[in-house]
Amino acid sequence: MADADVQITAGSGTKIDTRTVGTGADEHRQVVVLGDPTTAANVAPVDATNGLKVDVAQFKAEDTAHADGDKGVVMLGVRNHFTGSTTDGDYSALSVSSYGDLHTVSRRDMIKVSVQSSGLTTATTAYTAGDQVGTLFTVANAGRVTGGGGMIVGVVLISAADITGPYDVVFFDNTSVTLASDNAAFAISDTDALETVGIAQCSSFDIGNNRVAQAVNLAMPYVCSGGTSLGAALITRSGHTFFGATTDLQLIVYLERY
Numbered sequence: 001m002a003d004a005d006v007q008i009t010a011g012s013g014t015k016i017d018t019r020t021v022g023t024g025a026d027e028h029r030q031v032v033v034l035g036d037p038t039t040a041a042n043v044a045p046v047d048a049t050n051g052l053k054v055d056v057a058q059f060k061a062e063d064t065a066h067a068d069g070d071k072g073v074v075m076l077g078v079r080n081h082f083t084g085s086t087t088d089g090d091y092s093a094l095s096v097s098s099y100g101d102l103h104t105v106s107r108r109d110m111i112k113v114s115v116q117s118s119g120l121t122t123a124t125t126a127y128t129a130g131d132q133v134g135t136l137f138t139v140a141n142a143g144r145v146t147g148g149g150g151m152i153v154g155v156v157l158i159s160a161a162d163i164t165g166p167y168d169v170v171f172f173d174n175t176s177v178t179l180a181s182d183n184a185a186f187a188i189s190d191t192d193a194l195e196t197v198g199i200a201q202c203s204s205f206d207i208g209n210n211r212v213a214q215a216v217n218l219a220m221p222y223v224c225s226g227g228t229s230l231g232a233a234l235i236t237r238s239g240h241t242f243f244g245a246t247t248d249l250q251l252i253v254y255l256e257r258y
Contacts, residue, residue, distance in 0.1 A: 077102055110153070110256050113139050115232075117249035121183045121242040128239045132186040133167070137232040137251050138175050142224055144257050149223035154254035155200040157234070159211040161248045165204045165238030167213045169251070171197040172231035173224055179233055183242075186235045197222040197230065204238075 046052050060070060077096035095103040119135035127133060143149060155169050170186075177192040198220040202213035222230060232251060243249075 110254065111141065112252060112254055113141065114250060114252045115139065116247045117234075117251065118246055119182045120246045120248060122244065122246060123242060125183055126239060126241045127183055127236050129237055130185055131183055131236050132180050133234040133236050134182055134246075134249065136175060136177060136179055137234075139171075139230040139232055139251075139253050139255075141228055142222065142230045142253075142255055142257070143228035146228055147224055147226070148228060148257065149221065150255050150257035151218075152198070152200070152220040152222060152253060153216075153218050153256055155202060155215045155218065156252040156254075157202055157213040158250040158252070159213075159248060160245075160250070161243045162206070162209055162211050163240045163243070164211050164213060164249075165236065165240060167202045167204070168235040168237060169200040169202060169215070170233045170235065171200070171220070171222065172233070173197050173222060174226055175229050175231040177231050177233070186233070195225065195231075 060072070075094070077094040077100070079096050079098060079100075097103060115137045117134040117137070120133065121127070152171065157164070157167055157169065172192070172195045174195055177188060177195055180187045200215040200218060200220065202215045204211055204213045224230060230253075232253070234249070234251075
C-alpha cells in the first residue's frame with residue numbers, strides 16, 4: 001500500500017478498528033489484527049511495551065527428549081577473546097577466537113585457598129614423627145556448588161617458626177572428620193578413613209627465617225561430600241620442637257574446580 005492518507009468511512013458491519021493518533025479530527029490509523037482469517041479466534045496478542053508476543057511453547061524445553069524433525073535456532077559466537085561473565089549463574093556469550101574457533105577449557109577455574117593453623121602446641125612438649133599437628137583445616141569453596149569437585153594441584157605449608165621438616169597433608173571430602181589430639185599419634189576411625197581424598201607428601205625447604213614444605217604437580221581428584229569444603233589434617237614426618245604460637249603454620253591449597 002502506498003504511503004498516503006486513506007479515507008475511512010464508518011458504516012454498518014465494516015469491522016474496521018481505528019484509533020485517533022493525532023490532534024486533528026481526521027488523523028487515524030488502521031489496526032491490523034493477526035489471526036486465523038476464518039474465525040475470530042486465535043488472535044495474536046500484542047503487548048504495549050514489548051510488541052508482538054511469541055508463543056515460547058513452540059521452543060524446545062530443557063530436559064526434553066529429542067524427536068526426529070525438531071527445528072532449532074542457529075547459535076552464534078562472539079569474538080571477545082575469553083571475556084565473559086565472571087559471576088556464577090549469569091548468562092554469557094560463547095567466545096570465539098579471531099579465526100572463529102570456539103574457546104573451550106578442560107578445567108573451569110583455579111583458586112588458591114589459604115588457611116591459618118589452630119591448636120598447635122606452644123610449650124614444653126616436642127612433636128615426634130607421626131604426630132598430628134594442630135586441628136582440622138577447612139579448605140573452603142573447594143566445590144563451585146554443593147557436592148562439586150575438582151583437582152588438587154598444589155599444596156604449600158609455611159612455618160613461621162622455622163622448625164618443621166617434611167609433612168603429610170591428609171585431605172578429606174568433608175569437615176566432619178574426628179581427629180586425634182594435637183601432638184598425639186595421628187589416628188582416625190575406619191568410617192572417617194572412607195572420607196579420605198588423598199595424601200600430599202610435602203618436602204621441606206629451609207628459606208632462612210622460615211621453612212616451606214610443598215607438593216607440586218599434583219593431580220588429586222576430589223568431590224565434596226554434602227557441602228563445598230574439604231577437610232585437611234597435618235602429620236609431621238620428623239620430630240621437631242613446639243611452636244611459638246598456635247597460628248604459626250599457614251596451609252595453602254591450589255585447586256582446579258570443575
